[in-house]
Amino acid sequence: MVVMDTWNYFMHRYMHENRFLYKHIHSQHHRFVSPYAYAALYNHPLEGFLVDTMGGAVSFLVSGMSTWTSIFFFSFATIKVVDDHSGVCNFPWHPFHLLFRNNSLFHDVHHQLSGTKYNFSQLFFVFWDRILGTYHMPSSTDEDDRAQHVEAKKK
Helix, strand or coil, rough: CCCHHHHHHHHHHHHHCCCCHHHHHHHHHHHHCCCCCHHCCCCCCCHHHHHHHHHHHHHHHHHHHCCCCCCCCHHHHHHHHHHHCCEEEECCHHHHHHHHCHHHHHHHHHCCCCHHCCCCCCCCHHHHHHHHHHCCCHHHHHHHHHHHHHHHCCC
């Protein structure tokens, strides 16, 4: 998990910071500002190879996991990334939200137009975002302020 998260964080962040790669490769995935499950693996083929395939290969080789372990691990990782893009953020009993800080709410922030400079971590943990200063989760106060602002605009 740590190897895959490390690979994905740095590759994903580089895709955002390199203007050419973002414009021609990674922006395809960000066409969906409000992500949904089918968009989880909607990306340019080169990104699919560099991030997903190579990340999986490096994780498999470095960890030394068995074939059977890899089948379960990569199946779980696929389910997790689809869930992260599902937009299901408000169920307090959601198992992925209980086990991982990197969940659909975390990833929804990244897909917002103002969030593309934050939350590059993918799949399991958020430690690289925390260490490198790219972690951002709106506080409930921010959400309350936003809601009040929207209500005031309506009046």
